[in-house]
Amino acid sequence: MNTMTLWHITGWEFAALASAALLVGFSKTAVSGANTVSLAIFAAVLPARASTGVLLPILIVGDVLAVLTYRRHAHWPTLWRLFPAVAAGVVVGTLFLIRAGDGVVRTSIGAILLLMAAVTVWRRRTAQSEEEPDSVTTRTGRLKARSYGVLGGFTTMVANAGGPVMSMYLLSAGFRKLGFLGTSAFFFLIVNVSKVPFSAGLGLIDGRSLLLDAALAVFVVPGAFIGKWAVNRINQRLFEQLVIAATVIGGIQLLLR
Numbered sequence: 001m002n003t004m005t006l007w008h009i010t011g012w013e014f015a016a017l018a019s020a021a022l023l024v025g026f027s028k029t030a031v032s033g034a035n036t037v038s039l040a041i042f043a044a045v046l047p048a049r050a051s052t053g054v055l056l057p058i059l060i061v062g063d064v065l066a067v068l069t070y071r072r073h074a075h076w077p078t079l080w081r082l083f084p085a086v087a088a089g090v091v092v093g094t095l096f097l098i099r100a101g102d103g104v105v106r107t108s109i110g111a112i113l114l115l116m117a118a119v120t121v122w123r124r125r126t127a128q129s130e131e132e133p134d135s136v137t138t139r140t141g142r143l144k145a146r147s148y149g150v151l152g153g154f155t156t157m158v159a160n161a162g163g164p165v166m167s168m169y170l171l172s173a174g175f176r177k178l179g180f181l182g183t184s185a186f187f188f189l190i191v192n193v194s195k196v197p198f199s200a201g202l203g204l205i206d207g208r209s210l211l212l213d214a215a216l217a218v219f220v221v222p223g224a225f226i227g228k229w230a231v232n233r234i235n236q237r238l239f240e241q242l243v244i245a246a247t248v249i250g251g252i253q254l255l256l257r
Contacts, residue, residue, distance in 0.1 A: 009212075013045045021058050021216040025223025028062035029069050030231045031242045032167045032184050035059070039160055040253045049097075053204025055160050057213040058220060060192045065224040066185035073182025078145070078173070079190075082166075085146040086191055089153020094198050097158050110255035112151060117168060117247045144169070156191055157198065163188070167243045177231065177239050 009017070020038035027035040038058075042051040100108075148169035156162025166187060170180045199205045234242070 009045070014215075016041050016045055017212075017216055018219045021219040022223035022226075024055075024058050024062045025065060025220040025225075026227040026230070027163070027223075027246075028059075028066040028185065028188075028227065029181070029224045030227030030234070031239070031246055032163055032181065035062075035160075035163055036246060036249065036251075036253065049204060050209070052158075052160050053199050053202075053206075054209050054212055056192060056195060056199055056205065057210065058216055059160060060189065060196075061217045061220045062224060063185060063189035063192055065220065066181065067189050069224070069228055070178060070182035070185050073178040074186045075175070075179055075183045076186075078170075078183055079187055081145045082149040082152070082169075082187065083190070085149025086153035086156075087194075089150040089155075090157045090191070090195060090198065091153075092150070093154040093157025094202070096154070097202060100158075107255060110251045110253070112155065112165070112251075114248065114251040114255075117244055117251065121244060144172070153191070156188075157195060162191065167247060171243060177234075180239075181231070 020041035023038045024035045027038070039051075039055065042055045045051070046054060148165060152162040152165040152169070155165050163184075166184055167180075170184060175183065196205065231239075
């Protein structure tokens, strides 16, 4: 962790990080995947690898708020089928972080996000009818859950970019708005907390980074309240379009950064 960078943040840089933290709160309770913009802001202000360690506790704060808001809407059969594959993805992502440079990481994840957004749009245009969340009990559903789970674990470990991956999976599985938000809330709380030992072991989280997190965490709360207010005013079709758009923007940002 480049702690000297953390202690020499200018006022404008802190304002940018605070805005990104607010957007994290909004994305967790309204448009999942929108926090890829936050990822880009953190990486622009801080060293790329260090930014993932600083952002992780901010994401966990947002996850807690999302769980408190949507805890009654989670679909646990989907979660149980995802977790083993996600764990494998986190391990692969940790090994990848040890060996790969920032440029390779960003390009790989950006390409994956754009590909999945395209596949999701294609599937939703050609499907005869929407799948129900319990479709994960089918052989095809289990295979899709494992594939997205590994990708989600990998991308969330290397760049905190698992949100768009799981957004594409939940949309493709036919989740409605509240079920989508409730399921993703529990998923990311559990996954992000499990990533803390890995990130600390890689030196991405330390005492000084946590002090910066403490200063930024207060901005997550108003963002979550704004998201809760906004989600009740967004219809299902617009919600899906916003999630896909956020994924595409995040993928492009990763490719161009």
